[in-house]
Amino acid sequence: MTNDPSGTARQRNLKQPLGQYYRRRSPAPDRALTDAGPDTPGGEYLRRFWQPVALSSELRDLPVKVKIMGEDLVLFRDRSGRVGCLEPHCSHRGTSLEFGAIEERGLRCCYHGWLYDIDGTILETPNDPESTLKDRLCHGAYPLHEYKGLVFAYMGPPESKPEFPIYDVGADPAQELVPYFIATPCNWIQVFENIMDPVHGVFLHTRIAGTQFSDSFGDLPLLEFHESDIGMYYITPRRVGERVWVRMNDVILPNILRAGFIWEDGYAEKHFTRGSLLRWCVPVDDESCLAIGFRLFNAETDPAGKGDKRAVGKESVDLIGQTGERPYTERQRIPGDYDAQVSQRPIAVHALEHLQGSDRGLAMMRRLIRDGQEVVAQRHEPKCVRGMPGKIISTYCNDTVVRAPRRAAVDDDETLWRIGHAVASIVTDPSNGQGSARHERIVERVSALSEPALAKSAE
Numbered sequence: 001m002t003n004d005p006s007g008t009a010r011q012r013n014l015k016q017p018l019g020q021y022y023r024r025r026s027p028a029p030d031r032a033l034t035d036a037g038p039d040t041p042g043g044e045y046l047r048r049f050w051q052p053v054a055l056s057s058e059l060r061d062l063p064v065k066v067k068i069m070g071e072d073l074v075l076f077r078d079r080s081g082r083v084g085c086l087e088p089h090c091s092h093r094g095t096s097l098e099f100g101a102i103e104e105r106g107l108r109c110c111y112h113g114w115l116y117d118i119d120g121t122i123l124e125t126p127n128d129p130e131s132t133l134k135d136r137l138c139h140g141a142y143p144l145h146e147y148k149g150l151v152f153a154y155m156g157p158p159e160s161k162p163e164f165p166i167y168d169v170g171a172d173p174a175q176e177l178v179p180y181f182i183a184t185p186c187n188w189i190q191v192f193e194n195i196m197d198p199v200h201g202v203f204l205h206t207r208i209a210g211t212q213f214s215d216s217f218g219d220l221p222l223l224e225f226h227e228s229d230i231g232m233y234y235i236t237p238r239r240v241g242e243r244v245w246v247r248m249n250d251v252i253l254p255n256i257l258r259a260g261f262i263w264e265d266g267y268a269e270k271h272f273t274r275g276s277l278l279r280w281c282v283p284v285d286d287e288s289c290l291a292i293g294f295r296l297f298n299a300e301t302d303p304a305g306k307g308d309k310r311a312v313g314k315e316s317v318d319l320i321g322q323t324g325e326r327p328y329t330e331r332q333r334i335p336g337d338y339d340a341q342v343s344q345r346p347i348a349v350h351a352l353e354h355l356q357g358s359d360r361g362l363a364m365m366r367r368l369i370r371d372g373q374e375v376v377a378q379r380h381e382p383k384c385v386r387g388m389p390g391k392i393i394s395t396y397c398n399d400t401v402v403r404a405p406r407r408a409a410v411d412d413d414e415t416l417w418r419i420g421h422a423v424a425s426i427v428t429d430p431s432n433g434q435g436s437a438r439h440e441r442i443v444e445r446v447s448a449l450s451e452p453a454l455a456k457s458a459e
Protein backbone atom coordinates (compact mmCIF):
# COMPACT_ATOMS: atom_id res chain seq x y z
CA MET A 1 0.00 0.00 0.00
CA THR A 2 2.75 2.44 0.86
CA ASN A 3 4.08 2.16 -2.68
CA ASP A 4 0.63 2.37 -4.20
CA PRO A 5 -0.39 6.01 -4.05
CA SER A 6 -2.83 5.71 -6.93
CA GLY A 7 -4.84 3.07 -5.06
CA THR A 8 -4.36 0.35 -7.72
CA ALA A 9 -4.28 -2.41 -5.08
CA ARG A 10 -7.50 -1.05 -3.61
CA GLN A 11 -9.22 -1.08 -7.00
CA ARG A 12 -7.95 -4.58 -7.81
CA ASN A 13 -9.16 -5.93 -4.49
CA LEU A 14 -12.58 -4.31 -4.21
CA LYS A 15 -14.27 -7.69 -4.69
CA GLN A 16 -12.06 -9.56 -2.24
CA PRO A 17 -13.78 -10.92 0.90
CA LEU A 18 -11.88 -10.14 4.12
CA GLY A 19 -9.83 -7.70 2.09
CA GLN A 20 -9.83 -4.61 4.29
CA TYR A 21 -6.02 -4.70 4.27
CA TYR A 22 -6.17 -3.34 0.72
CA ARG A 23 -8.81 -0.73 1.58
CA ARG A 24 -7.40 0.97 4.64
CA ARG A 25 -6.41 4.13 2.86
CA SER A 26 -9.11 6.56 1.87
CA PRO A 27 -8.99 8.96 -1.03
CA ALA A 28 -9.42 12.62 -0.08
CA PRO A 29 -12.86 14.23 0.06
CA ASP A 30 -14.02 16.24 -2.94
CA ARG A 31 -12.97 19.50 -1.37
CA ALA A 32 -13.66 21.50 -4.50
CA LEU A 33 -17.33 20.80 -3.79
CA THR A 34 -17.41 20.63 -0.01
CA ASP A 35 -15.17 23.48 1.17
CA ALA A 36 -16.91 26.71 2.04
CA GLY A 37 -14.22 28.92 3.59
CA PRO A 38 -13.21 32.37 2.34
CA ASP A 39 -12.00 32.40 -1.28
CA THR A 40 -13.16 28.86 -2.03
CA PRO A 41 -15.69 28.33 -4.86
CA GLY A 42 -18.21 26.93 -2.36
CA GLY A 43 -17.73 29.79 0.08
CA GLU A 44 -18.04 32.43 -2.62
CA TYR A 45 -21.23 30.81 -3.93
CA LEU A 46 -22.91 30.69 -0.52
CA ARG A 47 -21.83 34.27 0.16
CA ARG A 48 -24.07 35.53 -2.64
CA PHE A 49 -27.12 34.76 -0.50
CA TRP A 50 -28.57 35.82 2.85
CA GLN A 51 -27.62 33.15 5.39
CA PRO A 52 -29.11 32.61 8.86
CA VAL A 53 -26.40 32.84 11.49
CA ALA A 54 -28.12 32.98 14.91
CA LEU A 55 -31.42 33.10 16.74
CA SER A 56 -32.66 36.62 17.49
CA SER A 57 -33.17 35.50 21.09
CA GLU A 58 -29.41 34.92 21.47
CA LEU A 59 -28.59 38.60 21.02
CA ARG A 60 -29.21 40.07 24.45
CA ASP A 61 -26.89 41.88 26.85
CA LEU A 62 -23.63 40.32 25.62
CA PRO A 63 -21.98 40.03 22.19
CA VAL A 64 -22.07 36.58 20.60
CA LYS A 65 -19.07 35.12 18.80
CA VAL A 66 -19.90 32.85 15.89
CA LYS A 67 -18.03 31.20 13.07
CA ILE A 68 -19.74 31.13 9.67
CA MET A 69 -18.12 29.73 6.51
CA GLY A 70 -14.76 29.62 8.27
CA GLU A 71 -14.91 33.28 9.30
CA ASP A 72 -15.09 34.44 12.94
CA LEU A 73 -17.66 37.16 13.58
CA VAL A 74 -19.10 39.02 16.55
CA LEU A 75 -22.85 39.61 16.60
CA PHE A 76 -24.56 42.02 18.98
CA ARG A 77 -27.74 43.96 19.56
CA ASP A 78 -27.13 47.48 20.80
CA ARG A 79 -29.33 49.01 23.46
CA SER A 80 -31.42 50.80 20.86
CA GLY A 81 -32.31 47.36 19.45
CA ARG A 82 -30.24 47.39 16.26
CA VAL A 83 -28.21 44.30 15.34
CA GLY A 84 -24.64 44.34 14.08
CA CYS A 85 -22.08 41.88 12.74
CA LEU A 86 -18.43 42.93 13.11
CA GLU A 87 -15.02 41.49 12.39
CA PRO A 88 -13.99 40.31 15.87
CA HIS A 89 -10.56 41.92 16.15
CA CYS A 90 -10.62 45.57 17.13
CA SER A 91 -9.13 47.87 14.49
CA HIS A 92 -6.97 49.50 17.17
CA ARG A 93 -4.92 46.59 18.47
CA GLY A 94 -6.87 43.45 17.82
CA THR A 95 -8.70 42.65 21.06
CA SER A 96 -11.78 40.56 20.39
CA LEU A 97 -15.02 42.50 20.44
CA GLU A 98 -16.74 39.52 22.04
CA PHE A 99 -15.45 41.14 25.25
CA GLY A 100 -16.86 44.53 24.26
CA ALA A 101 -19.52 46.54 26.07
CA ILE A 102 -22.88 47.01 24.42
CA GLU A 103 -23.91 50.68 24.31
CA GLU A 104 -27.00 52.62 23.36
CA ARG A 105 -25.40 53.01 19.93
CA GLY A 106 -22.90 50.32 18.98
CA LEU A 107 -20.31 48.13 20.67
CA ARG A 108 -17.29 49.44 22.63
CA CYS A 109 -13.97 47.60 22.72
CA CYS A 110 -12.98 46.67 26.26
CA TYR A 111 -9.26 47.49 25.87
CA HIS A 112 -9.08 51.22 25.02
CA GLY A 113 -12.70 52.07 24.38
CA TRP A 114 -13.06 52.38 20.62
CA LEU A 115 -16.78 52.47 19.81
CA TYR A 116 -18.16 50.79 16.68
CA ASP A 117 -21.52 51.32 15.03
CA ILE A 118 -23.39 48.39 13.49
CA ASP A 119 -22.03 49.16 10.01
CA GLY A 120 -18.40 49.30 11.16
CA THR A 121 -18.26 53.09 11.47
CA ILE A 122 -15.80 54.05 14.20
CA LEU A 123 -17.75 56.49 16.37
CA GLU A 124 -15.15 57.23 19.04
CA THR A 125 -11.47 56.67 19.80
CA PRO A 126 -11.49 57.96 23.40
CA ASN A 127 -7.90 56.95 24.08
CA ASP A 128 -6.88 59.72 21.62
CA PRO A 129 -9.90 62.04 21.25
CA GLU A 130 -8.18 64.44 18.82
CA SER A 131 -7.27 61.68 16.38
CA THR A 132 -8.91 61.83 12.94
CA LEU A 133 -8.26 58.13 12.38
CA LYS A 134 -11.92 57.30 12.87
CA ASP A 135 -12.81 59.50 9.88
CA ARG A 136 -10.33 57.71 7.65
CA LEU A 137 -11.06 54.14 8.65
CA CYS A 138 -14.01 51.76 8.84
CA HIS A 139 -14.08 48.48 10.72
CA GLY A 140 -15.12 45.24 8.95
CA ALA A 141 -18.86 44.60 9.11
CA TYR A 142 -21.58 42.64 7.33
CA PRO A 143 -25.25 43.61 6.94
CA LEU A 144 -27.80 41.74 9.04
CA HIS A 145 -31.52 41.24 8.64
CA GLU A 146 -33.84 39.86 11.31
CA TYR A 147 -36.78 37.80 10.18
CA LYS A 148 -39.23 35.90 12.35
CA GLY A 149 -36.74 35.16 15.09
CA LEU A 150 -33.65 34.43 12.99
CA VAL A 151 -30.72 36.73 12.27
CA PHE A 152 -29.52 36.57 8.66
CA ALA A 153 -26.17 37.89 7.40
CA TYR A 154 -25.14 38.79 3.88
CA MET A 155 -21.41 38.03 3.63
CA GLY A 156 -20.84 38.60 -0.08
CA PRO A 157 -19.63 41.59 -2.11
CA PRO A 158 -21.74 44.64 -1.11
CA GLU A 159 -22.52 45.47 -4.72
CA SER A 160 -24.11 42.02 -5.23
CA LYS A 161 -26.35 42.09 -2.16
CA PRO A 162 -29.77 40.66 -3.04
CA GLU A 163 -33.10 41.73 -1.59
CA PHE A 164 -34.04 39.59 1.37
CA PRO A 165 -36.15 36.77 -0.09
CA ILE A 166 -39.64 36.04 1.25
CA TYR A 167 -40.81 32.44 0.75
CA ASP A 168 -44.48 31.55 0.54
CA VAL A 169 -44.67 29.74 3.88
CA GLY A 170 -43.16 32.79 5.58
CA ALA A 171 -45.82 35.05 4.08
CA ASP A 172 -48.69 32.69 5.00
CA PRO A 173 -50.39 33.85 8.22
CA ALA A 174 -51.72 30.30 8.78
CA GLN A 175 -48.14 29.03 9.25
CA GLU A 176 -46.39 29.60 12.55
CA LEU A 177 -42.64 29.70 12.02
CA VAL A 178 -40.60 28.69 15.06
CA PRO A 179 -36.83 29.23 14.70
CA TYR A 180 -34.24 26.67 15.76
CA PHE A 181 -30.73 25.51 15.07
CA ILE A 182 -28.63 22.45 15.65
CA ALA A 183 -24.84 22.56 15.42
CA THR A 184 -23.82 19.46 13.50
CA PRO A 185 -20.21 18.21 13.44
CA CYS A 186 -19.80 17.31 9.77
CA ASN A 187 -19.61 18.97 6.36
CA TRP A 188 -22.70 20.91 5.27
CA ILE A 189 -23.17 19.05 1.98
CA GLN A 190 -23.93 15.69 3.60
CA VAL A 191 -26.49 17.26 5.94
CA PHE A 192 -28.10 19.17 3.08
CA GLU A 193 -28.28 16.37 0.53
CA ASN A 194 -30.32 14.21 2.89
CA ILE A 195 -33.37 16.11 1.63
CA MET A 196 -33.07 14.49 -1.82
CA ASP A 197 -32.64 11.00 -0.35
CA PRO A 198 -36.23 9.97 0.40
CA VAL A 199 -35.28 6.29 0.44
CA HIS A 200 -33.55 6.76 3.79
CA GLY A 201 -37.03 7.35 5.23
CA VAL A 202 -37.90 3.74 4.41
CA PHE A 203 -34.89 2.30 6.23
CA LEU A 204 -33.48 4.71 8.83
CA HIS A 205 -36.84 6.07 9.93
CA THR A 206 -39.04 2.99 9.58
CA ARG A 207 -37.76 -0.51 8.86
CA ILE A 208 -34.38 -0.78 10.60
CA ALA A 209 -35.18 0.18 14.17
CA GLY A 210 -38.93 0.69 14.16
CA THR A 211 -41.18 3.49 13.06
CA GLN A 212 -39.92 6.94 13.99
CA PHE A 213 -42.56 8.95 12.14
CA SER A 214 -45.27 6.84 10.45
CA ASP A 215 -45.55 3.31 9.07
CA SER A 216 -46.51 4.70 5.68
CA PHE A 217 -42.86 5.62 5.07
CA GLY A 218 -41.94 1.91 5.15
CA ASP A 219 -42.72 1.06 1.52
CA LEU A 220 -40.23 1.94 -1.18
CA PRO A 221 -41.82 4.88 -2.98
CA LEU A 222 -41.91 5.59 -6.66
CA LEU A 223 -39.49 8.39 -7.18
CA GLU A 224 -38.69 11.18 -9.63
CA PHE A 225 -36.38 14.18 -9.36
CA HIS A 226 -36.82 17.38 -11.35
CA GLU A 227 -35.02 20.67 -11.63
CA SER A 228 -37.11 23.75 -10.82
CA ASP A 229 -36.78 27.52 -11.04
CA ILE A 230 -35.66 27.58 -7.38
CA GLY A 231 -33.50 24.44 -7.41
CA MET A 232 -35.05 20.98 -7.63
CA TYR A 233 -37.81 18.85 -6.16
CA TYR A 234 -38.82 15.23 -5.92
CA ILE A 235 -42.17 13.55 -6.36
CA THR A 236 -42.95 10.40 -4.35
CA PRO A 237 -46.43 8.98 -4.92
CA ARG A 238 -47.42 6.15 -2.54
CA ARG A 239 -50.48 3.99 -2.12
CA VAL A 240 -52.04 4.09 1.35
CA GLY A 241 -55.16 1.86 1.23
CA GLU A 242 -57.75 3.55 -0.96
CA ARG A 243 -55.77 6.75 -1.15
CA VAL A 244 -52.72 8.02 -2.96
CA TRP A 245 -50.33 10.19 -1.00
CA VAL A 246 -48.05 12.43 -3.05
CA ARG A 247 -45.15 14.12 -1.33
CA MET A 248 -42.95 16.74 -2.95
CA ASN A 249 -39.86 18.11 -1.19
CA ASP A 250 -37.80 21.07 -2.38
CA VAL A 251 -34.20 22.11 -2.63
CA ILE A 252 -33.88 25.89 -2.87
CA LEU A 253 -30.39 26.66 -4.08
CA PRO A 254 -27.85 27.05 -2.75
CA ASN A 255 -28.52 25.53 0.70
CA ILE A 256 -32.19 25.60 1.70
CA LEU A 257 -34.58 22.71 2.03
CA ARG A 258 -38.33 22.43 2.34
CA ALA A 259 -39.53 19.14 3.87
CA GLY A 260 -43.04 17.71 4.08
CA PHE A 261 -44.93 16.89 7.27
CA ILE A 262 -42.68 14.62 9.31
CA TRP A 263 -45.48 12.44 10.73
CA GLU A 264 -47.58 12.25 7.56
CA ASP A 265 -49.30 8.86 7.18
CA GLY A 266 -51.47 9.42 4.11
CA TYR A 267 -54.62 8.16 5.85
CA ALA A 268 -56.74 11.28 5.47
CA GLU A 269 -57.39 13.46 2.44
CA LYS A 270 -55.13 16.50 2.35
CA HIS A 271 -54.75 19.06 -0.34
CA PHE A 272 -51.46 20.91 -0.60
CA THR A 273 -50.41 21.05 3.05
CA ARG A 274 -47.05 22.77 3.32
CA GLY A 275 -44.84 20.52 5.44
CA SER A 276 -42.67 20.91 8.52
CA LEU A 277 -39.45 22.69 7.61
CA LEU A 278 -37.86 25.67 5.90
CA ARG A 279 -34.23 25.10 6.79
CA TRP A 280 -30.75 26.17 5.74
CA CYS A 281 -27.51 24.18 6.07
CA VAL A 282 -24.90 26.84 6.83
CA PRO A 283 -21.24 25.85 7.06
CA VAL A 284 -19.49 26.81 10.28
CA ASP A 285 -16.26 25.49 8.81
CA ASP A 286 -15.53 22.59 6.48
CA GLU A 287 -16.20 19.96 9.15
CA SER A 288 -19.22 21.43 10.91
CA CYS A 289 -22.41 23.24 10.05
CA LEU A 290 -25.61 24.68 11.41
CA ALA A 291 -28.91 23.07 10.55
CA ILE A 292 -30.80 26.32 11.06
CA GLY A 293 -34.22 27.52 10.07
CA PHE A 294 -37.90 27.24 10.92
CA ARG A 295 -40.20 24.47 12.10
CA LEU A 296 -43.59 25.17 10.57
CA PHE A 297 -46.68 24.66 12.70
CA ASN A 298 -50.07 24.57 11.05
CA ALA A 299 -53.28 22.85 12.26
CA GLU A 300 -54.25 21.62 8.81
CA THR A 301 -50.87 19.97 8.29
CA ASP A 302 -50.82 18.45 11.78
CA PRO A 303 -54.44 17.93 12.87
CA ALA A 304 -53.47 15.51 15.68
CA GLY A 305 -50.99 17.99 17.15
CA LYS A 306 -47.95 15.68 17.00
CA GLY A 307 -45.50 18.58 16.86
CA ASP A 308 -44.33 20.31 20.03
CA LYS A 309 -43.21 23.89 19.57
CA ARG A 310 -41.93 24.07 23.17
CA ALA A 311 -39.15 21.67 22.12
CA VAL A 312 -37.98 23.88 19.23
CA GLY A 313 -35.14 26.36 19.72
CA LYS A 314 -31.41 26.49 20.39
CA GLU A 315 -29.91 23.04 19.82
CA SER A 316 -33.35 21.48 19.96
CA VAL A 317 -36.17 20.37 17.68
CA ASP A 318 -39.22 18.16 18.24
CA LEU A 319 -38.09 15.34 15.90
CA ILE A 320 -36.24 12.26 17.03
CA GLY A 321 -32.60 11.82 16.07
CA GLN A 322 -31.64 15.35 15.02
CA THR A 323 -28.94 15.93 17.68
CA GLY A 324 -26.14 14.03 19.41
CA GLU A 325 -27.77 14.56 22.80
CA ARG A 326 -29.26 11.09 23.26
CA PRO A 327 -27.21 8.38 25.05
CA TYR A 328 -24.78 6.67 22.67
CA THR A 329 -26.32 3.21 23.04
CA GLU A 330 -29.78 4.60 22.38
CA ARG A 331 -28.44 6.26 19.25
CA GLN A 332 -26.97 2.89 18.23
CA ARG A 333 -30.30 1.14 18.76
CA ILE A 334 -32.48 3.85 17.23
CA PRO A 335 -30.22 6.00 15.07
CA GLY A 336 -31.53 9.21 13.56
CA ASP A 337 -30.56 11.59 10.77
CA TYR A 338 -27.82 13.13 12.92
CA ASP A 339 -26.16 9.75 13.54
CA ALA A 340 -26.41 8.65 9.90
CA GLN A 341 -25.00 11.91 8.55
CA VAL A 342 -22.30 12.74 11.09
CA SER A 343 -20.95 9.18 10.97
CA GLN A 344 -20.33 9.47 7.22
CA ARG A 345 -16.99 11.06 8.32
CA PRO A 346 -16.25 14.72 9.08
CA ILE A 347 -16.35 15.21 5.30
CA ALA A 348 -17.99 12.34 3.40
CA VAL A 349 -15.61 10.89 0.78
CA HIS A 350 -17.55 10.75 -2.47
CA ALA A 351 -14.84 8.72 -4.20
CA LEU A 352 -15.61 5.84 -1.81
CA GLU A 353 -19.35 5.82 -2.46
CA HIS A 354 -21.19 3.41 -4.72
CA LEU A 355 -24.23 5.36 -5.81
CA GLN A 356 -27.31 3.58 -7.11
CA GLY A 357 -30.47 4.57 -8.94
CA SER A 358 -32.16 5.76 -5.76
CA ASP A 359 -29.25 8.20 -5.24
CA ARG A 360 -29.83 10.12 -8.46
CA GLY A 361 -31.40 13.00 -6.53
CA LEU A 362 -28.28 13.72 -4.57
CA ALA A 363 -26.18 13.35 -7.71
CA MET A 364 -28.40 16.02 -9.29
CA MET A 365 -28.03 18.19 -6.20
CA ARG A 366 -24.26 17.98 -6.24
CA ARG A 367 -24.23 18.91 -9.92
CA LEU A 368 -26.45 21.95 -9.30
CA ILE A 369 -24.27 23.12 -6.40
CA ARG A 370 -21.12 22.61 -8.45
CA ASP A 371 -22.66 24.53 -11.36
CA GLY A 372 -23.50 27.40 -9.01
CA GLN A 373 -19.98 27.44 -7.63
CA GLU A 374 -18.52 27.55 -11.13
CA VAL A 375 -20.81 30.34 -12.29
CA VAL A 376 -19.78 32.51 -9.33
CA ALA A 377 -16.12 31.61 -9.87
CA GLN A 378 -16.52 32.97 -13.42
CA ARG A 379 -17.87 36.19 -11.90
CA HIS A 380 -21.43 35.69 -13.13
CA GLU A 381 -24.65 35.78 -11.16
CA PRO A 382 -25.68 32.31 -9.93
CA LYS A 383 -28.99 30.82 -11.03
CA CYS A 384 -31.37 31.52 -8.20
CA VAL A 385 -34.59 33.21 -7.35
CA ARG A 386 -33.93 36.69 -6.07
CA GLY A 387 -35.94 38.40 -3.41
CA MET A 388 -37.83 41.39 -4.76
CA PRO A 389 -40.13 43.90 -3.05
CA GLY A 390 -43.66 42.51 -3.17
CA LYS A 391 -42.51 39.15 -4.46
CA ILE A 392 -43.49 35.99 -2.61
CA ILE A 393 -41.31 33.12 -3.80
CA SER A 394 -43.32 29.99 -4.55
CA THR A 395 -42.04 26.71 -3.14
CA TYR A 396 -43.39 23.35 -4.18
CA CYS A 397 -43.07 21.17 -1.09
CA ASN A 398 -46.42 19.70 -0.14
CA ASP A 399 -48.30 16.63 0.96
CA THR A 400 -51.43 15.84 -1.00
CA VAL A 401 -53.62 12.81 -0.29
CA VAL A 402 -56.51 11.98 -2.60
CA ARG A 403 -58.93 9.08 -2.79
CA ALA A 404 -58.10 6.80 -5.73
CA PRO A 405 -58.72 3.09 -5.04
CA ARG A 406 -56.66 0.47 -6.83
CA ARG A 407 -58.31 -0.65 -10.09
CA ALA A 408 -58.20 -4.30 -11.14
CA ALA A 409 -57.44 -3.64 -14.79
CA VAL A 410 -54.89 -0.87 -14.26
CA ASP A 411 -51.25 -1.19 -13.26
CA ASP A 412 -51.25 0.62 -9.93
CA ASP A 413 -47.95 2.38 -10.66
CA GLU A 414 -49.75 4.02 -13.58
CA THR A 415 -52.41 5.33 -11.22
CA LEU A 416 -49.76 6.56 -8.78
CA TRP A 417 -47.85 8.38 -11.49
CA ARG A 418 -51.01 9.80 -13.07
CA ILE A 419 -51.82 11.45 -9.76
CA GLY A 420 -48.20 12.25 -8.83
CA HIS A 421 -47.55 14.00 -12.11
CA ALA A 422 -50.89 15.81 -11.98
CA VAL A 423 -50.11 17.18 -8.50
CA ALA A 424 -46.62 18.28 -9.59
CA SER A 425 -47.87 19.96 -12.72
CA ILE A 426 -50.54 21.90 -10.79
CA VAL A 427 -48.19 22.89 -7.96
CA THR A 428 -45.41 24.11 -10.26
CA ASP A 429 -47.74 25.99 -12.63
CA PRO A 430 -46.74 29.68 -12.51
CA SER A 431 -50.22 30.71 -13.68
CA ASN A 432 -51.50 29.99 -10.15
CA GLY A 433 -50.07 33.36 -9.11
CA GLN A 434 -48.35 33.87 -5.77
CA GLY A 435 -49.04 33.85 -2.05
CA SER A 436 -52.49 33.11 -0.65
CA ALA A 437 -54.22 33.39 -4.04
CA ARG A 438 -51.87 30.71 -5.38
CA HIS A 439 -52.51 28.51 -2.36
CA GLU A 440 -56.28 28.67 -2.80
CA ARG A 441 -56.04 28.02 -6.53
CA ILE A 442 -53.81 24.97 -6.02
CA VAL A 443 -56.06 23.53 -3.30
CA GLU A 444 -59.02 23.88 -5.63
CA ARG A 445 -57.16 22.16 -8.48
CA VAL A 446 -55.65 19.26 -6.50
CA SER A 447 -58.98 18.60 -4.76
CA ALA A 448 -60.38 17.82 -8.18
CA LEU A 449 -57.91 14.94 -8.52
CA SER A 450 -59.69 12.77 -5.95
CA GLU A 451 -62.00 10.09 -7.24
CA PRO A 452 -65.32 11.49 -5.95
CA ALA A 453 -64.50 14.83 -7.48
CA LEU A 454 -63.46 13.18 -10.73
CA ALA A 455 -66.69 11.13 -10.80
CA LYS A 456 -68.71 14.26 -10.08
CA SER A 457 -67.08 16.24 -12.85
CA ALA A 458 -67.78 13.37 -15.28
CA GLU A 459 -71.55 13.40 -14.47
Ligand code: FES
Nearest residue numbers: 090092093109112
Ligand atom coordinates in the same frame (compact mmCIF):
# COMPACT_ATOMS: atom_id res chain seq x y z
S1 FES B 1 -7.66 47.11 21.12
FE1 FES B 1 -9.67 47.85 20.96
S2 FES B 1 -9.58 49.89 21.58
FE2 FES B 1 -7.54 49.19 21.75
Ligand SMILES: [Fe+2]
Nearest residue numbers: 200201205337
Ligand atom coordinates in the same frame (compact mmCIF):
# COMPACT_ATOMS: atom_id res chain seq x y z
FE1 LIG C 1 -34.41 11.83 7.76
